[in-house]
Amino acid sequence: MPKVLISDKMDPQAAQIFRDRGVEVDEITGLKPEELIKIIGDYDGLAIRSSTTVTKEILDAATNLKVIGRAGIGVDNVDIPYASSRGVVVMNTPFGNSITTAEHAIALMFAVARQLPEADASTQAGKWEKNRFMGVELTGKTLGLIGAGNIGSIVASRALGLKMKVVAFDPFLTPERAIEMGVEKVDLDTLLARADFITLHTPLTDQTRNILSRENLAKTKKGVRIVNCARGGLIDEAALKEGLESGHIAGAALDVFAVEPAKENALFGTPNLVCTPHLGASTKEAQVNVALQVAEQLSDYLMTGGVTNALNMPSLSAEEAPKLKPYMALAEKLGSLVGQLAQDDLDNIAVEVEGAAAELNIKPITGAVLAGFMRRYSDTVNMVNAPYLAKERGLDVREVRHAQEGAYQTLVRITVNTSEGTRSVAGTLFGNANPRLVEIFGISLEAELEGDMLYIVNEDAPGFIGRVGTTLGEAGLNIGTFHLGRRSAGGEAILLLTIDSAIPQPVLDTISKLPGVKRAKALKF
Structure with a gap:
C-alpha cells in the first residue's frame, strides 16, 4: 500500500480521500527540515502547501518518494529541477484558488x-x-x-x-x-x-x-x-x-x-x-478545493499511474510513457526554441509529426510543445494545463500527422505564422532516444538544444565566425558546441553555439553590433 505524508495543515477531507483510495496517510505538520529528513524515506508521496520547503537535502533523503503534490499554484518551495533528476513527479493545483x-x-x-x-x-x-x-x-x-x-x-x-x-x-x-x-x-x-x-x-x-x-x-x-x-x-x-x-x-x-x-x-x-499577509487563496472554499484536488491527484498517480497537473511530466498512461518520453523531450525543446525566438504575439501554432512519430499519441507531444512554447510567460504552465491555457488565450493549435517518412525516420515540426511570414523548426531522435534539432526557419542545421546557447542570424561572409569567437574569448566565455547552417553561399546564415555559462547582456550587445549580424539572442534550455 502506497504511503503519503501530509506535512502542512490541510482540510481533513484530504486525508480521507487518500484512505478511501487505498493509500496509507500520515498527517504530521510543523516539521523542521531535519525532522522531515529523518522520516521522508518512508513515504511514496508528499502533500504540502507553502510551509514545507522541499530542498535537495530532503529529496536526497526521500529514497522512496515518487510524487510531490502542492495544494496551490506556486511551487517556489520545491526544487523542481532536482526533483526531476531524482525521478519525482511534482504536481500543483493551478486553478483551485x-x-x-x-x-x-x-x-x-x-x-x-x-x-x-x-x-x-x-x-x-x-x-x-x-x-x-x-x-x-x-x-x-x-x-x-x-x-x-x-x-x-x-x-x-x-x-x-x-x-x-x-x-x-x-x-x-x-x-x-x-x-x-x-x-x-x-x-x-x-x-x-x-x-x-x-x-x-x-x-x-x-x-x-x-x-x-x-x-x-x-x-x-x-x-x-x-x-x-x-x-x-x-x-x-x-x-x-x-x-x-x-x-x-x-x-x-x-x-x-x-x-x-x-x-x-x-x-x-x-x-x-x-x-494583507498573502491572503489571496485564504478562503474556506479555496482551501478545501486545493486540498481535495491534491489528494485526488496523488492518489491517482500512486494507484493507477495517472498524471494530472504535473509540472515536470506530461499526462500519459503507463503503457505510453516509454515510447513517448523522448518525443516529448524533443517537442518541449522545439516549443521552447520557437517561444524564445518569436518576436510577435502569435495566434496559431501547428504541430506536425512524420514517420514513426505519427503512430503515437500526439496529445502529449502537443502538450510538450505548448509547455515549452509558453514557459517563458508562466511559471505554472505544464504539459497537462498548457493546452487549456493556450485555448484560454485564443491560441489556435493544429495537429497534423504524416504517416509517410521523409528525410528522417521520425520527425516533429513546429510551424507558426509571423509578421515575417511562416516560420518552422524541426527535430528528430537519434538512436530513437536523443532529441536533435535538424532544421530552423528553412535552414538545415543539426544541433542539441542544451543549456545556455547563442543564436545568431548573419550574412555569410569570410571571417565572421572568427570575429564571434574572438568576442566570446575576450569575454572569457567558452564555446561548448558549434553549429552552422546557411541558405546559400554568401546568403543568410544561422550560427548556434552552446556556451558554458550564461551570456552577459553587454557581450550580447557587442555581438549584435558586429558587421553582418542581423539578430543575436541568448537562449536557455
Missing part, C-alpha cells in the same frame, strides 16, 4: 478606493473624520490588467460588472480573446497612461520582474491606484513608496511582497497603503 484570488483583488480595489482600513481605524479610535476620507467611485473608471490569464479574466469579468472599462496587457492575449472577454488589448505604455486602477495577474519571471519599475511607474496617470495579489517582485517597492509619498500614486494595495513573510518592509506606514 483562481476565484478566491480574483475576489481578493477586487476587495483590495474597493479598500484602496474608499480608504476603508484608515477609516475603520479612525472611527474605532473615537474620531469622526468624515471629511478626511474622500474616496473615488469604481464606476466609469478604467482598470488596467497586467496579465489576462485565468485570474485576470475573472477580475475583468467582475470589473465589467461594476461598470468599469477594462484594458489589458498580455503577450498571449489575442484580439479574438480580448473581444470575448470584453476588454481592450493594449501595449504596456498605453495601459500605464490610461488606467485609473492597475491590477497585476502575472507570474514572476525574468520578463515580468519589476514590470512596474521606477520608469514605468513614472508613466502612470497621476492619481493611479495599484493592486498586486500575484507575486512579490513585480513592483519596485522603493519606487512605489516614493510615488505614494509624492502623491503621484493615490493608493496601493499589496497582498504579496518581494520578501515574505514580510514582517518588516520599507513600505509599511506609507500613507494610502493597504497590506
Whole structure:
C-alpha cells in the first residue's frame, strides 16, 4: 500500500480521500527540515502547501518518494529541477484558488478606493473624520490588467460588472480573446497612461520582474491606484513608496511582497497603503478545493499511474510513457526554441509529426510543445494545463500527422505564422532516444538544444565566425558546441553555439553590433 505524508495543515477531507483510495496517510505538520529528513524515506508521496520547503537535502533523503503534490499554484518551495533528476513527479493545483484570488483583488480595489482600513481605524479610535476620507467611485473608471490569464479574466469579468472599462496587457492575449472577454488589448505604455486602477495577474519571471519599475511607474496617470495579489517582485517597492509619498500614486494595495513573510518592509506606514499577509487563496472554499484536488491527484498517480497537473511530466498512461518520453523531450525543446525566438504575439501554432512519430499519441507531444512554447510567460504552465491555457488565450493549435517518412525516420515540426511570414523548426531522435534539432526557419542545421546557447542570424561572409569567437574569448566565455547552417553561399546564415555559462547582456550587445549580424539572442534550455 502506497504511503503519503501530509506535512502542512490541510482540510481533513484530504486525508480521507487518500484512505478511501487505498493509500496509507500520515498527517504530521510543523516539521523542521531535519525532522522531515529523518522520516521522508518512508513515504511514496508528499502533500504540502507553502510551509514545507522541499530542498535537495530532503529529496536526497526521500529514497522512496515518487510524487510531490502542492495544494496551490506556486511551487517556489520545491526544487523542481532536482526533483526531476531524482525521478519525482511534482504536481500543483493551478486553478483551485483562481476565484478566491480574483475576489481578493477586487476587495483590495474597493479598500484602496474608499480608504476603508484608515477609516475603520479612525472611527474605532473615537474620531469622526468624515471629511478626511474622500474616496473615488469604481464606476466609469478604467482598470488596467497586467496579465489576462485565468485570474485576470475573472477580475475583468467582475470589473465589467461594476461598470468599469477594462484594458489589458498580455503577450498571449489575442484580439479574438480580448473581444470575448470584453476588454481592450493594449501595449504596456498605453495601459500605464490610461488606467485609473492597475491590477497585476502575472507570474514572476525574468520578463515580468519589476514590470512596474521606477520608469514605468513614472508613466502612470497621476492619481493611479495599484493592486498586486500575484507575486512579490513585480513592483519596485522603493519606487512605489516614493510615488505614494509624492502623491503621484493615490493608493496601493499589496497582498504579496518581494520578501515574505514580510514582517518588516520599507513600505509599511506609507500613507494610502493597504497590506494583507498573502491572503489571496485564504478562503474556506479555496482551501478545501486545493486540498481535495491534491489528494485526488496523488492518489491517482500512486494507484493507477495517472498524471494530472504535473509540472515536470506530461499526462500519459503507463503503457505510453516509454515510447513517448523522448518525443516529448524533443517537442518541449522545439516549443521552447520557437517561444524564445518569436518576436510577435502569435495566434496559431501547428504541430506536425512524420514517420514513426505519427503512430503515437500526439496529445502529449502537443502538450510538450505548448509547455515549452509558453514557459517563458508562466511559471505554472505544464504539459497537462498548457493546452487549456493556450485555448484560454485564443491560441489556435493544429495537429497534423504524416504517416509517410521523409528525410528522417521520425520527425516533429513546429510551424507558426509571423509578421515575417511562416516560420518552422524541426527535430528528430537519434538512436530513437536523443532529441536533435535538424532544421530552423528553412535552414538545415543539426544541433542539441542544451543549456545556455547563442543564436545568431548573419550574412555569410569570410571571417565572421572568427570575429564571434574572438568576442566570446575576450569575454572569457567558452564555446561548448558549434553549429552552422546557411541558405546559400554568401546568403543568410544561422550560427548556434552552446556556451558554458550564461551570456552577459553587454557581450550580447557587442555581438549584435558586429558587421553582418542581423539578430543575436541568448537562449536557455
